[in-house]
Amino acid sequence: MAEPVLQISNLVKSFGALRATDDVTIDLHPGEIHALIGPNGAGKSTLIHQICGTHAPNSGTIRFMGEDITHLGVAARARKGLGRTFQISSIAPEFSALRNVMLAVQARQGSSFRFFRPVRSDASLTGPAMTALERVGLAGRASLPVAELSHGERRQLEIAIALALGSRAFLLDEPMAGMGPEGSRALTSFLADLKQEAPILLVEHDMDAVFALADRISVLVYGKIIATGTVEEIRRDPAVRTAYLGDHD
Amino acid sequence: MISREWTVNAALALALLAAAIAAEAAGQVFYITLATRIAILGLAATGLNLALGLGGLVSFGHAVFFGIGGYAAGILGSHAFSGDPMIFGLEGSNSMPLIWLVAALAAAVAGVVIGVISIRTSGVYFIMITLAFAQMLYYFAISWPAYGGEDGLSIFVRNAFPGMNTMKPLSFFLISFGALMAGIAILAVLRGSRFGSALDVVRQNEVRAAAVGINPFPVKLTAFVLSAMITAVAGALYADLNRFVSPSMMSWHMSGELIVLIILGGTGRLFGPMAGAALFVLIEHNLGELTERWQFFLGLILLVTVLFARGGVLGFLAGKVRHG
Numbered sequence: 001m002a003e004p005v006l007q008i009s010n011l012v013k014s015f016g017a018l019r020a021t022d023d024v025t026i027d028l029h030p031g032e033i034h035a036l037i038g039p040n041g042a043g044k045s046t047l048i049h050q051i052c053g054t055h056a057p058n059s060g061t062i063r064f065m066g067e068d069i070t071h072l073g074v075a076a077r078a079r080k081g082l083g084r085t086f087q088i089s090s091i092a093p094e095f096s097a098l099r100n101v102m103l104a105v106q107a108r109q110g111s112s113f114r115f116f117r118p119v120r121s122d123a124s125l126t127g128p129a130m131t132a133l134e135r136v137g138l139a140g141r142a143s144l145p146v147a148e149l150s151h152g153e154r155r156q157l158e159i160a161i162a163l164a165l166g167s168r169a170f171l172l173d174e175p176m177a178g179m180g181p182e183g184s185r186a187l188t189s190f191l192a193d194l195k196q197e198a199p200i201l202l203v204e205h206d207m208d209a210v211f212a213l214a215d216r217i218s219v220l221v222y223g224k225i226i227a228t229g230t231v232e233e234i235r236r237d238p239a240v241r242t243a244y245l246g247d248h249d
Numbered sequence: 250m251i252s253r254e255w256t257v258n259a260a261l262a263l264a265l266l267a268a269a270i271a272a273e274a275a276g277q278v279f280y281i282t283l284a285t286r287i288a289i290l291g292l293a294a295t296g297l298n299l300a301l302g303l304g305g306l307v308s309f310g311h312a313v314f315f316g317i318g319g320y321a322a323g324i325l326g327s328h329a330f331s332g333d334p335m336i337f338g339l340e341g342s343n344s345m346p347l348i349w350l351v352a353a354l355a356a357a358v359a360g361v362v363i364g365v366i367s368i369r370t371s372g373v374y375f376i377m378i379t380l381a382f383a384q385m386l387y388y389f390a391i392s393w394p395a396y397g398g399e400d401g402l403s404i405f406v407r408n409a410f411p412g413m414n415t416m417k418p419l420s421f422f423l424i425s426f427g428a429l430m431a432g433i434a435i436l437a438v439l440r441g442s443r444f445g446s447a448l449d450v451v452r453q454n455e456v457r458a459a460a461v462g463i464n465p466f467p468v469k470l471t472a473f474v475l476s477a478m479i480t481a482v483a484g485a486l487y488a489d490l491n492r493f494v495s496p497s498m499m500s501w502h503m504s505g506e507l508i509v510l511i512i513l514g515g516t517g518r519l520f521g522p523m524a525g526a527a528l529f530v531l532i533e534h535n536l537g538e539l540t541e542r543w544q545f546f547l548g549l550i551l552l553v554t555v556l557f558a559r560g561g562v563l564g565f566l567a568g569k570v571r572h573g
Binding site: 054075076078092095099106107113114116118122125161 | 449
């Protein structure tokens with residue numbers, strides 16, 4: 001198998017006596033969707049925070065595209081192509097959808113210290129931004145302020161931003177949250193295409209979506225990965241059934 | 250299409266210009282001075298508006314940059330007047346453009362030092378650190394006898410601008426007005442640029458800016474330093490207007506006044522600081538004639554603005570901001 005895009009090894013993060021991340025090893029291969037599931041409080045968010053750089057782990061390493069990024073800041077990781085969406089949509093609320101995406105294009109070009117040329121008429125920003133909005137089906141809403149977009153549309157916008165960043169891997173934190181059934185279905189088929197472009201680490205509560213999309217699933221319980229495997233393996237795993245799926249099936 | 254905001258902006262600028270010219274025609278020098286004060290305070294607050302309005306950096310120490318500008322004018326001018334060399338044997342100068350350059354560079358150095366330390370913090374800590382730095386320099390100026398210490402430093406003859414007689418009130422007004430318009434133009438260009446976009450998103454949502462790969466720290470620091478430079482040029486003009494510079498230009502009252510101007514006029518609006526300065530100077534002049542307690546009424550007006558008219562004068566006249 002090809003070298004993993006993202007390789008997390010023996011990651012530990014403690015808050016006082018609580019080991020929120022307990023020796024976690026997980027990787028992401030090219031072209032796959034790797035879903036991370038687990039009950040509330042299992043430490044999924046803490047893990048995502050460490051991967052994107054907002055929290056520093058106590059020990060362990062995070063390698064991205066063959067490079068150790070354990071000690072890089074959030075902005076530096078994003079520039080390397082680690083695209084993240086947020087559990088709580090928190091885009092620049094006063095900007096239009098288009099300007100939000102334009103900002104990602106600008107960041108990707110690495111050029112925030114240009115002081116003269118107006119951005120509004122800059123086709124090198126508006127062009128790629130519109131393309132990204134078209135891909136997620138939001139082109140018709142480009143000029144609306146984010147505050148006027150629906151919840152589902154904001155999730156789509158998040159993905160457009162991650163696309164515009166030219167991400168080499170996506171960290172999607174509950175992209176289906178707050179979406180109606182129709183929106184979820186549309187997003188599911190979109191993500192199935194998206195993984196060809198860059199692999200996806202998907203944190204999601206919607207089990208239908210996880211089972212439909214994931215190539216592999218890892219189950220996190222009390223900070224530990226208790227199982228990693230294909231959808232079938234995870235469905236059959238007795239430990240997983242007791243710890244997590246038991247309540248549902 | 251010309252938007253309502255730009256119609257209001259143009260009207261405000263023309264009104265200030267017309268007021269000064271009318272005062273000249275009527276021989277009312279005092280009113281030209283008032284108009285000049287509006288232009289200079291407007292420019293100082295325009296500088297702060299870059300940090301506070303666009304960048305969300307509530308600097309409560311911007312008077313320090315205003316004062317640095319003032320002392321640049323006072324010190325260079327007094328050495329040029331007396332002919333004594335300054336430290337390192339450098340000559341003084343009474344050329345305004347050179348003084349502005351020195352003022353802006355000195356403020357940039359101070360801005361980098363203050364910014365590097367203060368911008369790591371936010372909220373009330375940022376406010377307190379900027380205040381602490383300003384107070385340090387304020388007390389330094391008080392205890393610096395070479396340049397007047399507490400008594401301040403007089404500028405006997407206003408510094409010179411090529412091709413203008415700066416002692417003529419209208420000429421000096423036009424210089425100040427030109428500087429204000431240039432400052433506003435700089436802000437307009439910055440706001441529309443990639444840097445302006447980055448700064449705006451850092452203000453709206455710092456976490457988000459980092460998540461798309463824009464490191465907030467250098468963006469905020471750059472805004473803070475540019476902001477300090479503009480305010481310093483206004484300080485140099487202010488010293489020339491009064492032909493006097495004293496530590497009080499650096500006091501926290503002055504820092505507070507600059508923030509008040511922005512809030513009165515409209516935070517983050519290009520012509521907000523100028524509108525705020527006009528309102529402030531008019532209140533000070535008109536109410537100041539009626540009562541010594543004019544600041545009480547200024548406080549009331551500020552309270553009403555904050556409670557009922559968040560957008561300030563510009564918000565009232567030109568409506569809400571529309572982002573594209």
